[in-house]
Amino acid sequence: MSEMSEYILPRTTGICVLDCAAAFKDLTDTEKQYAHFLTEAAWYGGLIVLHQTSPEAPGIFLLLQKMFRSQPIHDLERAATSVGLSHLEFEAVLIYAAGFFSNMGNYKSFGGTKFIPDLDSSNFEKLLLVSAAGKTDMTGMKSLWDSVVDRMYSIEEDKDKALGLGEKGTTTYYSSNCDIEDAEIAQEFITAKELSPYNTRLFKTSTPGQPVEYEIKLASAETESGTIPGCDDDLLGTHQFTPKDGSPVTFKVTRGDYSGLLKRIIENLEKAKEFVANENESKMLDEYIKSFETGSIPAHKEGSRYWIRNKGPVVETYIGFIESYRDPFGVRGEFEAFVAVVNKEMSAKFQKLVDQAERLLGLLPWPTAYEKDNFMRPDFTSLDVLAFGGSGIPAGINIPNYDDIRQNEGFKNVSLGNILIAGYKDTKITFLGEEDKELYTKWKIESFEVQVGLHELLGHGSGKLFNQDEDGKFDFDQNSVKHTETGEKIQSWYKPGENWDNMFTTLASTYEECRAECVGLYLCLSTDVLRIFGYEDDDADDVIYVNWLNMVRAGLLSLEFYSPEMQQWRQAHMNARFVILRVLLEAGEDLVKIKKTTGEDGNPDIEITLDRSKINSVGKPAIGDFLKKLQVYKSTCDVTEGRKMYEYYSDVHDSDDPHFIDLREIVMARKQPRKMFVQHNTYLQDDGTVNLKIYEGRAEDLIQSWVDRFPTPDVDGDIQEIWENDRQYFE
Numbered sequence: 001m002s003e004m005s006e007y008i009l010p011r012t013t014g015i016c017v018l019d020c021a022a023a024f025k026d027l028t029d030t031e032k033q034y035a036h037f038l039t040e041a042a043w044y045g046g047l048i049v050l051h052q053t054s055p056e057a058p059g060i061f062l063l064l065q066k067m068f069r070s071q072p073i074h075d076l077e078r079a080a081t082s083v084g085l086s087h088l089e090f091e092a093v094l095i096y097a098a099g100f101f102s103n104m105g106n107y108k109s110f111g112g113t114k115f116i117p118d119l120d121s122s123n124f125e126k127l128l129l130v131s132a133a134g135k136t137d138m139t140g141m142k143s144l145w146d147s148v149v150d151r152m153y154s155i156e157e158d159k160d161k162a163l164g165l166g167e168k169g170t171t172t173y174y175s176s177n178c179d180i181e182d183a184e185i186a187q188e189f190i191t192a193k194e195l196s197p198y199n200t201r202l203f204k205t206s207t208p209g210q211p212v213e214y215e216i217k218l219a220s221a222e223t224e225s226g227t228i229p230g231c232d233d234d235l236l237g238t239h240q241f242t243p244k245d246g247s248p249v250t251f252k253v254t255r256g257d258y259s260g261l262l263k264r265i266i267e268n269l270e271k272a273k274e275f276v277a278n279e280n281e282s283k284m285l286d287e288y289i290k291s292f293e294t295g296s297i298p299a300h301k302e303g304s305r306y307w308i309r310n311k312g313p314v315v316e317t318y319i320g321f322i323e324s325y326r327d328p329f330g331v332r333g334e335f336e337a338f339v340a341v342v343n344k345e346m347s348a349k350f351q352k353l354v355d356q357a358e359r360l361l362g363l364l365p366w367p368t369a370y371e372k373d374n375f376m377r378p379d380f381t382s383l384d385v386l387a388f389g390g391s392g393i394p395a396g397i398n399i400p401n402y403d404d405i406r407q408n409e410g411f412k413n414v415s416l417g418n419i420l421i422a423g424y425k426d427t428k429i430t431f432l433g434e435e436d437k438e439l440y441t442k443w444k445i446e447s448f449e450v451q452v453g454l455h456e457l458l459g460h461g462s463g464k465l466f467n468q469d470e471d472g473k474f475d476f477d478q479n480s481v482k483h484t485e486t487g488e489k490i491q492s493w494y495k496p497g498e499n500w501d502n503m504f505t506t507l508a509s510t511y512e513e514c515r516a517e518c519v520g521l522y523l524c525l526s527t528d529v530l531r532i533f534g535y536e537d538d539d540a541d542d543v544i545y546v547n548w549l550n551m552v553r554a555g556l557l558s559l560e561f562y563s564p565e566m567q568q569w570r571q572a573h574m575n576a577r578f579v580i581l582r583v584l585l586e587a588g589e590d591l592v593k594i595k596k597t598t599g600e601d602g603n604p605d606i607e608i609t610l611d612r613s614k615i616n617s618v619g620k621p622a623i624g625d626f627l628k629k630l631q632v633y634k635s636t637c638d639v640t641e642g643r644k645m646y647e648y649y650s651d652v653h654d655s656d657d658p659h660f661i662d663l664r665e666i667v668m669a670r671k672q673p674r675k676m677f678v679q680h681n682t683y684l685q686d687d688g689t690v691n692l693k694i695y696e697g698r699a700e701d702l703i704q705s706w707v708d709r710f711p712t713p714d715v716d717g718d719i720q721e722i723w724e725n726d727r728q729y730f731e
Helices: 021-025 029-052 057-069 073-082 087-103 121-130 132-136 138-153 180-192 259-273 279-294 297-309 344-355 357-361 403-408 417-424 434-459 500-523 527-532 537-561 572-586 612-635 639-650 660-669 699-709 713-729
Strands: 015-018 200-204 213-219 237-241 249-257 315-323 334-343 379-389 396-399 412-416 592-598 604-610 676-679 681-684 690-693
Touching (some): 021 334, 021 379, 021 690, 029 259, 029 315, 029 334, 029 379, 029 681, 029 690, 029 713, 057 073, 057 087, 057 121, 057 132, 057 138, 057 699, 057 713, 073 087, 073 121, 073 132, 073 699, 087 676, 121 132, 121 138, 180 200, 180 213, 180 237, 180 249, 180 500, 259 279, 259 713, 279 297, 279 315, 297 315, 297 403, 315 396, 334 344, 344 357, 344 379, 344 412, 344 434, 344 527, 357 434, 357 527, 379 417, 379 434, 379 676, 396 434, 412 417, 412 434, 417 434, 417 676, 434 500, 500 537, 500 572, 500 612, 500 639, 527 537, 537 572, 537 604, 537 660, 572 592, 572 612, 592 660, 604 660, 612 639, 676 699, 681 699
Parallel strands (some): 015 676, 213 249, 379 412
Antiparallel strands (some): 237 249, 315 334, 334 379, 396 412, 592 604
């Protein structure tokens, strides 16, 4: 196999330490206890992602844990040598395992592409069976291996190569017999029942030729029927439902998905409650516990309200079924949990941004009627992550994702400072001229901090959705508010039960990320914004230039995350950045130029240039006009026009310059592997105090950190039980 294969993680993949030692050291003993039990909950919660990724992921996790748990890695390498594996082959096992743990599955968290080991399956099997785990339980290890090996290595069929629904990919949010039509029917039912899909999975349980039956499984520790707080008393059970354009179908709503893992989360949240700093934290954890026990999203929403009210905590955390990026239909949430410590110096800058937010919102290119009636001033903090349980770690977060809370009650923004620093450190820069490379190297972290701040606070935090409530009352003036593109009265809006996610579904995530990125580009041109971050005069101009240059370059790099075979995007943020690149190219006047060149190695290369003298005169009007359209279609729930416009700019084609499909081949040939993060572990000492175990930036350290998180097979049974229950849906 070629090391540069799209489906193999290169041995050159960077592995970074997510340093939080200084932040942890400054915590009090009580704060360390609180943080420890929250991190335990986060790590157990992250295991749920295995069951949200692929049918084989839980089994691969069990195999890797059993093998690496059974003996030190240097002993395992000696065993590998004894059965003929070379050092490079053993290194390939380490890189695969590190990648698997980093992504919480065998599909990349960023892009959804599958990755497989860079060694023959027969040699991988030899290693498993010669390991201490294999010698102790050869029958069990062989049986486990046989149950995953075919799927683990399969990239022959397109549907095996990436996450997707139906014939377009692999997913475990839906049974293997579901397609987009099934997802749409289920969404109709869910909307009618006022049920949130965030903590659900959809399984089609009927056989071909029989009346259609579905099971909607809610995540909860409780497995018995009963009532769910905040939901209809008769929600659990069987329902007959007729879609608007179809024949009657049967839905069965059950709970108990991920039960064993959720019980472990609850146990640690209960322990964390003993060390809370205030009543808001106590009530927040109470509601999260209620949500995870019963399957109630209304309880999680209530917990999120207490979380918003908990201003400026030293230890910050959020946990639950949060982001819907990896659901092919765009409505079901992946489990995610983070625990972090506030970086006071950087947070002070973000607070200044919050203090001026209302004035800065007035600079955005839409009328005030399209802005929230009241800007809910959020907490905006820079955090050093102690633990992030999930498939991947973002640089910034704006949560909660519940539209009604965000619009009427508020939200929080967090910038994950140690992610920014570790992720950008020692990164090879491609597709820029030498002068631009120097500026990019000097200002990349500073410009990205500005972009993240604006993206999260004033991007995701801006804009109003026009709603009509159950009494027929509107939250906007139908007579005075005009459509920004037609000049006419507003003709569409969100009706009861409708929201951004369930109306824009597959488009919602990337469209919203694009809108937030555009806000960041547009507002970074403000001298007031740059002064908040400490940049003036020439430094400010360089930060602006590098921010815009980074976005243009990201638009080119995004081609890696487009599948020509499936003609679809595999990653929401990268789709958004490609759209922005096309908007800037369309602006003309040579604002952005993409030129094919020959690299120093003699192979095809690309050079991007951005005319910094035209950012204000050409770039700003282009982004402003596009941003205004993004907002009006979002505000008015105009799915048809919003989708039409966004899909136009998302189109990757070779019909004219700059021939994107042709460019993609060069991008793929020169792509850089995405870095992996080694996260430290908290642990209880014999005297009851909490300490931090620190690791280095190597594949073996990353693997060891996971062995240390789950040093005994206690949790294996929970994973095994969920996995075995699921298998019937993915045969």
